[in-house]
Amino acid sequence: MATLDAGKFKIEKRELHVPSLDEVKNVFIDALRENFAEAEIEVVDCPDLTQEPFTLSAPGLGGRVNILEIGGPPFLLPTVQRDKVYDIQSLLKDLKYGDRAFVAGAGAGPWPYLGTNCEMMMNVMMDSAKLKNGTRIASVEKSEGSCVLETLKGNETRFSLLANLFLCEGIPGKVLKVHAKQRIGNKDFIATMQQALAEHYRDKLVGLGGTFVMMEGKAKQHVMPDFSETPLDSVKQLDHWLKFYDMSAPLIAVGTFVSAETELDLRVQHFHSFSHHGEGGHYHIDTTPNDVEYLGYFNLSEVLYRIDQPPNTLQFGKD
Numbered sequence: 605m606a607t608l609d610a611g612k613f614k615i616e617k618r619e620l621h622v623p624s625l626d627e628v629k630n631v632f633i634d635a636l637r638e639n640f641a642e643a644e645i646e647v648v649d650c651p652d653l654t655q656e657p658f659t660l661s662a663p664g665l666g667g668r669v670n671i672l673e674i675g676g677p678p679f680l681l682p683t684v685q686r687d688k689v690y691d692i693q694s695l696l697k698d699l700k701y702g703d704r705a706f707v708a709g710a711g712a713g714p715w716p717y718l719g720t721n722c723e724m725m726m727n728v729m730m731d732s733a734k735l736k737n738g739t740r741i742a743s744v745e746k747s748e749g750s751c752v753l754e755t756l757k758g759n760e761t762r763f764s765l766l767a768n769l770f771l772c773e774g775i776p777g778k779v780l781k782v783h784a785k786q787r788i789g790n791k792d793f794i795a796t797m798q799q800a801l802a803e804h805y806r807d808k809l810v811g812l813g814g815t816f817v818m819m820e821g822k823a824k825q826h827v828m829p830d831f832s833e834t835p836l837d838s839v840k841q842l843d844h845w846l847k848f849y850d851m852s853a854p855l856i857a858v859g860t861f862v863s864a865e866t867e868l869d870l871r872v873q874h875f876h877s878f879s880h881h882g883e884g885g886h887y888h889i890d891t892t893p894n895d896v897e898y899l900g901y902f903n904l905s906e907v908l909y910r911i912d913q914p915p916n917t918l919q920f921g922k923d
């Protein structure tokens with residue numbers, strides 16, 4: 605592990621263990637078949653993810669694959685630290701990543717942009733000066749309590765407080781394709797694979813990221829309302845503050861998952877999803893197990909960067 609002396613925030617770099625995609629496929633298959641009535645997994649050439657149903661800002665999940673974990677729940681809980689605002693464009697400069705970068709994942713949106721706290725589904729492709737910004741933010745409408753989903757405008761690439769981001773050059777290449785239907789176990793789609801990863805790679809840190817579409821069914825998702833004026837000191841208070849919804853397919857999710865928390869206090873899974881029908885937020889689990897169908901593409905990360913790790917952690921903020 606190395607500490608990078610660049611930029612405004614402390615950055616720790618960790619080389620990840622990178623097994624073959626075939627090995628990971630074998631690690632996941634039994635777990636998927638325990639949790640879903642139908643499940644297939646294969647190593648394929650990544651399809652063009654700019655197309656339906658994914659509609660991402662880059663065609664592939666390949667080229668210099670990294671995971672970035674920035675900040676964390678302690679910057680939100682029990683009271684918010686409003687100065688925790690980041691910009692992916694300046695972070696990429698700190699990392700000396702290069703001119704071509706695709707970033708997709710889950711985090712808290714840029715509160716100064718909207719004037720309120722919000723969820724973020726990052727989905728941005730940067731190629732030299734050109735920026736294709738498909739990042740969505742979801743917020744809670746103040747009078748009705750409904751979910752409001754919008755696309756960030758122009759070159760707005762800031763976010764706040766915490767994020768789990770998948771970073772690559774967005775080019776085609778081999779990926780894991782995972783298809784699962786009809787949930788028969790208790791785990792959500794990502795937890796099924798994350799827990800298999802954790803059980804298999806006990807002393808090694810392995811990380812993946814990418815995207816999945818929940819093609820059928822409904823999902824429990826939350827959206828954070830504006831920052832709480834009273835401190836949130838317990839899971840009960842946090843759950844009461846968060847706004848939960850039953851959102852409809854198709855939902856397009858982006859995020860990352862890793863095999864272990866380690867001393868970097870990593871969030872082991874974090875996916876947010878957006879849609880083309882006005883819904884989006886933090887994915888928990890489908891609520892229609894009989895009808896649910898998932899299709900996902902994932903790639904293994906080579907390097908993980910832990911950026912601005914909070915000095916103290918609160919376990920209850922992990923969800």
Ligand code: ZN
Pocket residue numbers: 710711874875876886887
């Ligand atoms: Zn979230």
